[in-house]
Amino acid sequence: MAIAEPIEPSAEGRRRLRLASPATREGIGELDVQTATDVAAAVERARKAQPDWAALSFQERGRHLEAAARRLAEAPDRFVEVIERETGKPPAEILSAELLGACDALRFYARRARRLLADRRVPLHLAKTKKLRICYRPLGVVGIITPWNFPFMLALNPTAQALVAGNAVLLKPSEVTPFSGRLVAELFAEVGLPEGVLQCLSGDGETGAALVEAGVDKISFTGSVATGRKVAEACGRRLVPCTLELGGKDPMVVCADADLERAANGAVFGAFANAGQVCVSTERVYVEDAVADEFTRRVLEKTRELRQGPEGEADVGPIIHEPQLEVIERHVRDAVAKGARVLAGGRRNPAYPGLYWEPTVLADVTHDMDVMREETFGPVLPIMRVRGEEEALAYANDTRYGLNANVWTRDKRKGTRLAGRIVAGSAVVNDCMTTYGLPESPFGGRKDSGIGQVNGEIGLKSYCHAQSIVVDRFGSKSEFLWFPYGARKSRLLKRLLRLLWSTPLGRLVS
Ligand code: NAD
Numbered sequence: 001m002a003i004a005e006p007i008e009p010s011a012e013g014r015r016r017l018r019l020a021s022p023a024t025r026e027g028i029g030e031l032d033v034q035t036a037t038d039v040a041a042a043v044e045r046a047r048k049a050q051p052d053w054a055a056l057s058f059q060e061r062g063r064h065l066e067a068a069a070r071r072l073a074e075a076p077d078r079f080v081e082v083i084e085r086e087t088g089k090p091p092a093e094i095l096s097a098e099l100l101g102a103c104d105a106l107r108f109y110a111r112r113a114r115r116l117l118a119d120r121r122v123p124l125h126l127a128k129t130k131k132l133r134i135c136y137r138p139l140g141v142v143g144i145i146t147p148w149n150f151p152f153m154l155a156l157n158p159t160a161q162a163l164v165a166g167n168a169v170l171l172k173p174s175e176v177t178p179f180s181g182r183l184v185a186e187l188f189a190e191v192g193l194p195e196g197v198l199q200c201l202s203g204d205g206e207t208g209a210a211l212v213e214a215g216v217d218k219i220s221f222t223g224s225v226a227t228g229r230k231v232a233e234a235c236g237r238r239l240v241p242c243t244l245e246l247g248g249k250d251p252m253v254v255c256a257d258a259d260l261e262r263a264a265n266g267a268v269f270g271a272f273a274n275a276g277q278v279c280v281s282t283e284r285v286y287v288e289d290a291v292a293d294e295f296t297r298r299v300l301e302k303t304r305e306l307r308q309g310p311e312g313e314a315d316v317g318p319i320i321h322e323p324q325l326e327v328i329e330r331h332v333r334d335a336v337a338k339g340a341r342v343l344a345g346g347r348r349n350p351a352y353p354g355l356y357w358e359p360t361v362l363a364d365v366t367h368d369m370d371v372m373r374e375e376t377f378g379p380v381l382p383i384m385r386v387r388g389e390e391e392a393l394a395y396a397n398d399t400r401y402g403l404n405a406n407v408w409t410r411d412k413r414k415g416t417r418l419a420g421r422i423v424a425g426s427a428v429v430n431d432c433m434t435t436y437g438l439p440e441s442p443f444g445g446r447k448d449s450g451i452g453q454v455n456g457e458i459g460l461k462s463y464c465h466a467q468s469i470v471v472d473r474f475g476s477k478s479e480f481l482w483f484p485y486g487a488r489k490s491r492l493l494k495r496l497l498r499l500l501w502s503t504p505l506g507r508l509v510s
Pocket residue numbers: 145146147148149150154172173174175203204205206207208209210212222223224225226227228230231244245246247248278279375377403445449450
């Protein structure tokens with residue numbers, strides 16, 4: 001059974017999908033695909049609810065976020081259960097990567113929004129007769145479209161930011177994991193969020209496309225490059241601002257002076273956490289020749305210790321979406337056909353009917369293989385030997401993606417320098433993946449990995465319009481630059497230009 005399989009339409013004529021667990025392939029529920037008419041009605045409800053929500057103070061809005069964090073922290077089991085049923089992830093992974101991050105984001109934005117989005121008076125460097133105030137106004141109604149790999153956290157995090165800034169939100173989670181996305185709306189409803197301020201739409205690409213076309217004030221999209229392009233095109237046509245958080249092919253650079261034990265642990269976690277279904281997964285390793293054998297030996301030893309399967313304790317869960325398993329299989333097959341050696345894994349796990357791919361380590365890989373060029377989004381770690389740091393950087397940058405990167409060396413200054421030369425939205429030294437999880441840190445890709453940034457001050461402000469309000473201070477009857485024009489005014493303006501921009505006095509004044 002496919003993971004989201006079409007079934008007979010509903011009585012109202014909506015398309016319907018049947019969902020199955022990726023871990024066991026047993027049915028777990030059904031889903032109506034909401035239409036453009038449903039979406040339009042939701043936008044109307046959101047428009048009605050938004051002004052009252054925006055009229056509340058930051059503290060009042062923040063209180064809802066704090067209450068949501070508390071509720072999540074006090075009773076996480078229901079959330080873990082729903083996410084586990086839908087994704088097959090090990091509970092510890094759900095708690096660490098979905099719930100812990102969600103609580104952190106909720107409290108961070110609840111407490112910081114007031115300061116980060118406070119009205120600011122900005123002194124003017126030249127126009128001393130005016131006062132400037134910058135006010136961060138909510139945009140209005142924000143559409144948030146999310147993927148299936150972290151179905152709770154990636155839905156909750158942008159939602160919390162948009163809400164605390166005073167927007168109403170229409171959330172459209174992935175059709176592959178709709179119930180985990182719906183938990184976000186349930187959580188906020190349980191802590192008393194006013195009706196209409198956050199609505200969850202159910203459906204697939206049809207519903208997402210309808211949301212983009214529905215006249216909302218911003219689209220915050222997280223997903224694949226291919227869909228991101230369609231969203232950007234539609235937003236461009238409608239002049240709707242959008243942020244696009246897209247795929248990656250993150251490089252790991254292991255220098256000869258790295259702590260190899262930490263680097264090997266980091267490689268295994270960076271590549272196999274969430275079964276490799278992380279936008280900032282380590283997808284390719286470049287290791288200096290001198291330490292390549294020892295690094296690879298340690299990686300293999302740790303890979304063989306990983307546990308997989310639906311029963312008991314496990315480290316590596318299933319692939320959540322069946323077509324992704326086919327991508328993984330195709331990349332590994334292509335690599336082997338072009339000369340790569342499989343050192344571990346390299347196949348579907350034959351012990352289980354679910355969508356399990358064995359943690360895979362590849363050697364002798366080259367840049368003409370798909371596994372080094374396209375996003376694999378699965379538990380596959382290709383390792384390539386390089387002659388030195390310069391060669392590692394050249395390979396790291398030989399990609400159309402630019403999301404994140406990690407560099408491993410005992411010399412932290414060198415690590416920071418090398419990381420800065422990788423064209424990526426963010427980078428990590430002697431660690432992996434942490435950038436998305438830090439609410440202070442702006443996050444967003446370069447090249448095909450996206451447009452705009454989310455999280456932190458930049459992310460929060462992206463849910464606002466910075467409205468500048470200029471006030472005249474002295475109330476004189478007219479201004480020098482106003483009418484009438486004429487030869488005399490031109491002469492005076494030329495003198496003013498010279499005075500201000502070509503004399504020492506001008507440098508002092510402006
Ligand atoms: P996807 O692009 O297939 O789907 C994402 C969402 O878009 C889903 O909700 C889907 O229903 C919706 N959608 C589909 N067609 C649409 C359309 N025409 N208009 C509007 N919405 C539409 O992505 P996916 O397979 O769910 O997610 C995996 C991808 O997401 C990977 O490439 C991964 O790297 C990326 N990702 C990026 C980040 C990041 O922060 N950069 C985070 C997580 C995942």
